[in-house]
Amino acid sequence: MRKKNPVSPAKVASALAVSALVLSGCGSDGGDGKGSITIGAVPGWSDQTASAYLYKSVLEEGGYDVEIQELGDNALLYSGLAQGQIDLFGSGWIDRTQESYWEEYSDSLEDLSTYYDDARNFLAVPEYSDIESIEDIPEHASELENQIIGIEPGAGLTMITEDEVMPHYGIDQDFELVQSSTAAMISELQSALKNERDVVVTLWTPFWVPVNMDVRELEDPDGIYGESESTHTIGRDGFTEDFPEVVNMVEEFEMTDEQFADLEDTMVNEYDGNDDEAAVEAWLEENPEFRDELVEALS
Numbered sequence: 323m324r325k326k327n328p329v330s331p332a333k334v335a336s337a338l339a340v341s342a343l344v345l346s347g348c349g350s351d352g353g354d355g356k357g358s359i360t361i362g363a364v365p366g367w368s369d370q371t372a373s374a375y376l377y378k379s380v381l382e383e384g385g386y387d388v389e390i391q392e393l394g395d396n397a398l399l400y401s402g403l404a405q406g407q408i409d410l411f412g413s414g415w416i417d418r419t420q421e422s423y424w425e426e427y428s429d430s431l432e433d434l435s436t437y438y439d440d441a442r443n444f445l446a447v448p449e450y451s452d453i454e455s456i457e458d459i460p461e462h463a464s465e466l467e468n469q470i471i472g473i474e475p476g477a478g479l480t481m482i483t484e485d486e487v488m489p490h491y492g493i494d495q496d497f498e499l500v501q502s503s504t505a506a507m508i509s510e511l512q513s514a515l516k517n518e519r520d521v522v523v524t525l526w527t528p529f530w531v532p533v534n535m536d537v538r539e540l541e542d543p544d545g546i547y548g549e550s551e552s553t554h555t556i557g558r559d560g561f562t563e564d565f566p567e568v569v570n571m572v573e574e575f576e577m578t579d580e581q582f583a584d585l586e587d588t589m590v591n592e593y594d595g596n597d598d599e600a601a602v603e604a605w606l607e608e609n610p611e612f613r614d615e616l617v618e619a620l621s
Contacts, residue, residue, distance in 0.1 A: 357565060358387040362399045362408040364474075365392050366504040368598070369528050369553060372585055373412030373437070373575075375602035380571065380613055384620040390599075396420060397476035404430040406558045410568075415441055417551035419478035419526075430559045434569055436552040437576045438528060443479045443547045445470065445487070446525040446537045448515055453522070455541035456491050465520045468497050471510045472524045475501045479524050487546045499524075511535065528553075528582045530590040571619040581612070 361377055363370040378388040391408055393399045400420070402408040404427040416424035416433065419441075424431070447453045453462055459470075470488070472480050480501055488494040507523055508531060514521035515536060522540070525532055532539070555572045562569050577585075585605050593601040606613045 355387050356385040356567075358389070359409045359565065359568070360389045360391050360407075361410045361412060362391050362393055362402055363412070364395060364399060364504075366508075367413070368530050368586060368589060368595075369413040369438075369441075370411075371598040372582075372589065372602060373553075373555070375599045376575075376606070377410065377412055377572075378599070379603060379606055380616040380620070381568065383613065383617050384567075384571075386568070395474045395476035396423060396478065400424075400427050400431075403427065403556060403558050406430075406560075409558055409561060409565075411556045412437075414554040414556040415478060415551055416554050416556070418548050419443055419482065419551065422478065422481065432557040432559060432561050434555045434557050434562070435573045435575065436554050438553045438582065440550045440579065441526065441528065441553050442550050443482060443524070443526045444542065445483070445522055445540045446532065447520065447522055447540060448518075449536040449538050450518060451520050451538070453520065453540065455543060456487065456493075456546075457541075457543060459491070459493050459522060459540075460496065462520060463496060466497075466522060470497055470499050470522045470524065471507050472499045472501045473504045473507050479526060482547065483524050487542075490544065490546050511537070528586065530586040530595070533583060533586055534590050567620050571616050574616060574619040581609070584609075 359381060361374045363374040365371065374390050378390060381388045391402070393402065399408065399411060400423040403411055414420055414424070414433075445456055445459075453459060459466070470483070470493075472483060474480060480499070484494075484499045488497065488499065511521060511523050511531070512535075523537075525537065525539070527533075531537065555575065557565075557569075585602070588605045588608075589595060589598055589601040592604065
């Protein structure tokens with residue numbers, strides 16, 4: 323059985339209390355507008371921030387008051403949704419990667435739609451690496467310093483890698499999965515690429531790193547990471563009743579590989595990953611039909 327959320331209830335309560343004033347208006351009447359909606363996202367996870375700011379732009383044009391609430395990891399985000407302190411989450415990997423959170427909180431959540439159908443997790447190495455498969459990793463223990471560089475402890479990718487992938491391929495005894503943050507993982511990868519040294523990192527798609535860095539996915543011969551999954555838009559309990567027009571819009575929201583790649587390129591290369599909101603707005607200006615179709619679905 324996959325282990326459950328490692329973040330303590332006290333940490334969740336503390337983090338959400340910090341945002342209580344901001345979030346107290348969730349789902350409330352926005353005065354002359356159509357209502358107030360708070361969207362959650364973890365900074366550095368581009369699928370989350372991209373979907374959050376896409377929704378924000380469309381909803382604001384449709385007359386809604388929207389707040390983006392940034393949280394430190396997915397455990398806090400799902401807890402906030404379940405407690406009704408966050409209204410909407412635009413990129414839940416609940417088929418497998420974040421399945422444990424869905425199992426824990428689904429009684430208080432609504433699965434509204436899917437918008438992308440080829441989300442995947444994997445281990446990756448620099449293009450120049452001799453490592454071809456996860457099975458090859460033990461042979462390179464010395465140059466890898468017996469480490470696989472991971473992301474946040476609360477991430478579903480972290481749980482699957484540590485609890486299933488590493489034990490299956492027999493690398494859990496001699497290797498450590500280094501857990502810190504997505505930003506720290508990217509920094510370690512960039513350093514390895516600059517110095518042409520070997521490194522193994524946890525990665526996923528859709529994400530800008532596999533598109534914009536010289537990395538290669540390792541073979542997973544036994545398919546332990548599983549098949550591609552969908553990314554879901556999730557609402558707090560009661561969201562459909564409170565915002566039926568928004569749900570209509572969410573059901574129309576979907577992205578192709580080409581659209582995602584173009585959006586990621588705008589976020590990472592044109593805006594250096596420093597201003598996701600501005601990058602999303604710039605992309606929408608170049609793709610007005612995308613916003614127009616969603617705004618129309620709100621009416």
